[in-house]
Amino acid sequence: MTVDDNLAAVVGATAAVAHVALAVAVTVHVLLYKRSVGAAVSWIGIAWLSPFLGGLLYAIIGINRVKRRAQRLRRQHLLPAADDAAATVTRDSLTPLEYAVGRVTGLPSKPGNIVEMMHSGDEAYPRMLEEIGKAKSTIGLCSYIFRADSAGEKFHEALIAAQQRGVKVRVLIDGVGGGYFWSGTYNRLRKAGVPVARFLHSYFPWRTPFVNLRNHRKLLVIDGRVAFTGGLNIGAENVIAENPPHPVRDTHFRIEGPVVEQLTDAFADDWQFTTGEPLDDDWFPTLEPVGTVLARVVPSGPDEDMEQIEFVTLHAISCARDSIRVVTPYFLPGEPLTMALGLAAMRGIKVDILLPENSNHAILDWARRVPLRPLIEAGCRIWMMPAPFDHSKLMTIDDSWSFIGSANWDTRSFRLNFELNVELHDAAFARQIVDSKKPQRCLTLAEIDGDPLPIRLRNSAARLLQPYL
Template sequence: MFGDEAYWLAALFGLIRAQILAPLGLVVALALSLHILLTKRDVGAAIGWIGLVWFSPLPGGVVYLVFGINRVQRRARGLRDGPRAIPRDVPAGSPREDHLAPLERAARHLTRRATVAGNAITMLRNGDEAYPAMLAAIAGARASIALSTYILRDDEAGGPIIEALIAARARRVIVRVLLDGVGSGYFVSPAYRRLRRAGVRVARFLHSPLPWRMPFLNLRSHKKMLLIDGWHGFTGGMNIGAENLVARHPRAPVRDTHFAVAGPVLAQLVEAFADDWAFATGEELEGPAWFTTPDARGEAVARVVTSGPDEDVEKIELLVLQAIACAQRSIAIMTPYFLPDERLVTALALAAQRGVGVDIVVPARSNHRLVDWASAANIRPLLDDGVRIWRNPAPFDHSKMMVVDGVWCLIGSANWDMRSFRLNFELNMEVFHDDLAATLGAHMAACRGPRITSEEIAASPLPIRLRNAAARLLLPYL
């Protein structure tokens, strides 16, 4: 009897598969293939997605619908005509007449922002220097505070900042806090819960436990900025957590750099935060509490560069490519994760071939082993072409910076990987300033440990090379 039931169930399933699932799969595969052909710019990504939906139409189609469609770009377009719509014509700002003039013009075209002079930018090392300065700034706020960060922990480092934000609200300062919906805790976010209970306006960027909102899971806000009264602030790559209090010897210390910023470029930082806040909450920030005209405070010429899978797609990567192309003497890079795509690898290799000194500092060991493996398989062509890559000894250093020809600097949140350049929402700042360039250059030189050689990579055992090569296949997702 049970054999007959099994037979009829198998026959029924075969009928359903032949009469319903197969035609449905064909329709799904065809429809999604048309969508992929019309929307995917990257040929490799398009081929991969089309292969997936034809190999397994229904499960593959679900995966594509969840992770393959950029719904964030559609939402950004809806804000395009808002109060801070991107202008079509951008003033020249502070144009240059040297060999970096093409870089300045390209960045103006990419960002639709002008360079502004009169800024003071100071490097702060680790949370030991950055957090006290941030706390003092919050305590002195009189009109408004904006905080955007990927990670805010309610611990020895983040706890005092949370308390300071709550205290600022109690003295009638307008406070807005934007936390990433994954980085600051997807299921449980103590910092978010504590701020909200205290009445602080706080939002979680692209966060929802609802399954139909899961397409946003892979698109994170990696930006870090604290803005006080529209007059001064902080930006860079540092999260807020006890691991950055290196002088207190945490169990897993993370070194990092952040930057205090004062001057007219603060207006661009405020605009960037206001756009993100409107994107996440629908609330438009307006009025003199937010938008001011900061006085000149220094000699640096600067401009904010935002990037993300919305209207700012790939802008930081394109700016970096232009900077490499304009370099005549030197390129210095420091990054916690070094997984550039073929465009960047080729640009760096060509720079080295034409005689530019290219030095890259990476951690001896990062906090993601898979990234280290993939990076080891990705750097061989650079080493063969004369690019010098240096290991930064432990503890892990999360700093991100770039200097070209001792003049042009790039600081901010973006790592040198495809996730930062194409998926994450990032905020960097380009700065033309000899003194800052010298400070960053000296810092990177001091972090150089043993140099990685092509012979060392080639001499790795075959199992290690195979493991690294396999990890490299995940480069678009790391």
């Protein structure tokens, strides 16, 4: 055997040992820290079957390294005692939901709020810009997408003007959704002297383990008194009246009242996490009741001990006695949620799920066909909404409880993204949400069964990507 042969044998043996050691390390870490059986099996298989590459992928996107880097700014709120909580909500089938959400979030319900629904950027943008123009002390804006286009430029100008007149302005843009390689909004605001940051963003390979974790929240808080939240990003595609090439319908909300403090807390939390800067008391004025809606913020993210939005959704489904209505642009939830909806329909509850005919993610559209079939068999009604693409995220229970915010019905929103929803106890508002979406075409089993075999195989293959979509 030549020297070269000996060297090749040594290198091969060393590589094999290194691969086994790396795969064992990944396996141990997965077994200790991955709660999802499906994700655990997938990562272990990748680590063993893809030498070195599997371990590298797990190190980059498989490990949840997200920890709050500083003490949370959120002040400690005491949960209401059982008697106090019961006093804020009329005792009915949803009373247990009040207790459950309090236990999940650690936040109390806040009575005395006003919530106003707005459709797309046509209605929401002018109201948001008006409030920015009237701001006296603070503006906090967080957006997953914030484009430097005709719609975004109006926000640039309004934010720069507010900064110049002495308002404390803070802008947070997601490091991926806001443009990973280039963010015109970030550059524009930074050049103008507006404090702006990009959430979990870095160009350096050794500092990009968070590329799979995104801040999907959409939140604007003015003077700590008025807030806007929902599903609406900032971009020209959201202004339907201007006939953009790829129009997007959406639903956004203006909120005023005591619950705005919790929304400000959420923004302050994310800002401090990203920049290390705590926000001072100017951001948290004393708030008095201004309306009749009982509300509570439900934040969720990979830094939490549990998937709070997913858990609240499951609790809400279990408490339903008459109807469940879900509006979402993407539908690919985990097995517990799919089963909960099917069981609800089987016990006689009207379950309506409204989805866009075609979303802007084809793979998600393919994959959703698989879980929709058993839901239809269980008695759920699946309504397909025609173009333009509807990006709204809404849920109502028994026409009296609503869940609004940024979270889609998919694994990414429930377990990977930083999301922000708000629960609302108000029958009039729930009916307004129901009336805002008029379904037209009901998906049938015959239509799904009519898919040719290649399409069914494609859809089932896409479904296997659920943990990563």
